[in-house]
Amino acid sequence: MTLTSPAALFWFLLAIPIVVFYLLKIRLRRVPVSTTMFWNQIYEEKKPRSIWQQLRHLLSLLLQLLFLALLALALTDPLFFWETNQKRRLVILLDHSASMQANDVSSSNRLDAAKDDIHDMIRTLRSRDDMALIAVGATAEVVTGLTGHHRTLHRAVDNIAPTDQPTDFNEALELARSLIEGHPNGDIVLMTDGGFAKFEELAAQEQVFTQLYGKTDTSNIGITQFQIRRNLMDPVGYEVLVEVVNQSDKAAETRLEMELENDIVDVIPLKLEPNQTWSKVLEYTSSTGGILTATLDQEDALASDNEAYAILSQLRPQEVILVSEGNRYLEQVFNAIPLVELELVNKQPKFVPENSILVFHRQTPDTIPSGNVLVIEPISSTNLWTIGEKESSPLIASQNKESKLMAHVRLDNVLLSEARQIELKTEIEELASSVGEIPIFFSHEDDYQKVIVLNASLEEGDLPLRTAFPILMSNALNWFSGTESEFLESVATGSVKQINVSRLEPHQAEPTSTTTPIEASTVASSERVTSKVTKIRLTSPEKTEEELIAQNNQLWLGPLNQVGLWKLAAIPSSTEIMDDSNSESADTTASKPDTTIEIACNLSNSRESDLRVAELSDSLRKLQQAGFSFSPFWFYLILFATIFTCVEWYLYQRRWID
Incomplete structure (x- = not known):
């Protein structure tokens, strides 16, 4: 056995004052009494004792010394030789995709249930064990590298936020294997609901343990496709492609409500058979444009696929x-x-x-x-x-x-x-x-x-x-x-999209206030210098902001991790404007650019909308088989010390010991 903190052995010195106080002769107080009727009885209980007479009840002393020994030994954090030789290295792959927000578990959602299990695993780490944490969505993100510091690991788990992204464990598994490569006791733990392709194949790999969250019969209805475009034959008209899937083994009824800028466009009642996909192209007219919202009038375990958004371009004369x-x-x-x-x-x-x-x-x-x-x-x-x-x-x-x-x-x-x-x-x-x-x-x-x-x-x-x-x-x-x-398709969460941000770029005015001379247009165009917008502010549906850089008016955006409307806006910066004697009124005549570019982002993933969890086959290694639930030895020492304290209190109350 190896002691991690041998200096804690000095706590055994507390046994000296415990024995001294136990053997200390107690001086009886002198108290006047009115009668000696009960004197003999009290004297037998409180009569003076010599030092050697104090040793006649050793059980109380032994229990106190045993409590001290257990407490001091726990403070040394002892490790058995097999624990010293088998240093563990754990890599936790935590799924924080859209389906992990389903509320069909005892915790608030599947993700919180997985976090609770990780916290329990952190508490079981021994002093030489290491753990790494990787959050898995559309991409893999290393939340914390290999460390045995419990506080760092607990804080990292709490900082993992839910997303509306799909799940891709391929990259995460490759990254995890690089962390345990060459380690004899390295293990990978998948904490997921299995809502991704090739789950069984990935979970069956060597050194991989799996913990699933959710139920096998969770029902859900979700919008898996929502796109909009102007009708090429009729610019005032527009077409809407909408797809709704009943991810359930039971028939269901719901209503699909569509609103354009808070004005109701259509309400469609739906009767869906088990596992049915309802898809249709709908035609409407509008010359104004704006945000088109589709909503399912249905309360189920997952809310992120009950709404979808699309942007209808504005028509200009x-x-x-x-x-x-x-x-x-x-x-x-x-x-x-x-x-x-x-x-x-x-x-x-x-x-x-x-x-x-x-x-x-x-x-x-x-x-x-x-x-x-x-x-x-x-x-x-x-x-x-x-x-x-x-x-x-x-x-x-x-x-x-x-x-x-x-x-x-x-x-x-x-x-x-x-x-x-x-x-x-x-x-x-x-x-x-x-x-x-x-x-x-x-x-x-x-x-x-x-x-x-x-x-x-x-x-x-x-x-x-x-x-x-x-x-x-x-x-x-x-x-x-x-x-x-101007046709901006609704993008799926987890995707990457290239956006032209030239519409956010302010343009210099022409020499006249309302018209452009054709004769001088070529010269004016060649002399026109526009400011270059390089800094772009990205605002998420939850109003969080991030600064991005656009090069040549092209911005790579993503992967987007939330359902809703994302907004791009130019961050004001210094502009370079050419000196032109004919452009004195440039400040008042400059054409006003678009202030924002809106991007509609939807879940649009039938695998994430399917909340039914498959049962693990017997060939897969479950988390319970990994032995991660055993606490370190000091924990059991503290537990025994607490038990002996309770026993000592009980024996004293029963007057079996002094």
Whole structure:
């Protein structure tokens, strides 16, 4: 046996005063009495005793000395030779995913029950034992490294917060094995509810013990999919993809309620069979946009999958200036697109409002201005291309199906009356071309302008009569306005997403207060210097804040660990603005950027929504088989000392000892 604290043996010296006080002769007090009737009886109980007579009742003394011996020996923290030779190294993998928040256990939830067990395991650690703690969600996080300090371990366990992430134990197990590698008595303990893929396979590995939390019959209904997007055919309309799963062996009824900015959109009653998945695409209309919330009117063991969020993009009016001598097809198609404010002119305007779309039909300037420009049926050369000869009845041979400008569009069966040979002077994205490799539909984009060209006549042929034509124009307007990039899908917890934060970047004003001169637009664009936003403030649904760094307006975000709305905001910093004699009113005319970017985050994980815990097979090593429940030897010494104290008190009360 080895003593961890041999200096505690000095406590045995307390036996000397105990024996001295026990043998000390007690001087009787002199007290006058009124009668001697009971004197003999009292004298027998309290008569003076000599030193040798004090030893006639040794049981009391022995019990007191035994109590001292047990207490002093416990303070030395003794270790048996097998404890010294078998130093333990434990790595605890604690699952703090969404399903561990289920309240189907005696504690407040599964995670708290697991924490209580870890606290008990920490108390059983011997002086030379080490323990490491790893919190497991979508990623593995080392909460504390190998240590035997109980207070540090207890504090680390208490600091583990619940998350709404899924569970991935693969990385955590690799990390745990690196911590016990080469140690003869290293063990890994999985503390989880088993709600992840390949659980049985991972739990069956060598040196792995498992403790499961939860019940095998816990029922739950959850929203496992919730996405929203604008209808490409009807910009005012939007489509909602929603999926609800009944993770239960019993039929259930509930209601799905959807609200857009606190206004009720729909209430759908649901009757779900056991283990049924209900999925549907719903269509609604709204020109305002905002936060769409889906809620299940159901109280169950897990609350994080009873709500889901999605962001419906705001629709902004688009000002379209049509430069044409008149074309009823173009006028009708632009008037039919919602939120388009059409202005008809017969020649190129001298000024155009910022962010407007300039459409040239059969009229093209020598220099294509900066900004958003749509050219239909070009008949003259510009700085971007040179016009050649006409070609009659061109046939579409290829089209770029991957481009968003060609979404829901097929031109291979469209009859075109004529197109022109075009020699390009810049790089383009070819969207559709003819058999003779004539570019029929193409786009060009640089730092200063967006240009789309439709090289086809609208007077003859059936393109204006096809449904592809309004869709083509709608796609073009969406591309100009950036609507296609405003679609922010609802992300799943635990995922990583790249966010473009350029919308948070304040832009310098143009030389005029309300309009931009086309003649000077190229120069103005080249001289424009915008401030670079590098510091971004991330606010969680629980209002906690974190500072992030964005590079080139791109921010990698995640893994997100909570269901709800996350917000990104620019942190004010010094900006670099170029000295321009024509920009004296820049402070008052600068375009106001978006103050925040909102990101909807949902659980969207059917494994986490399934709270039914599988029973451990007999082949798996359970936590009870690991022997972690044995307390150190000093604990039992203290326990015996307490028992002997109670025995001594009982014997004294029964007058069996003095």
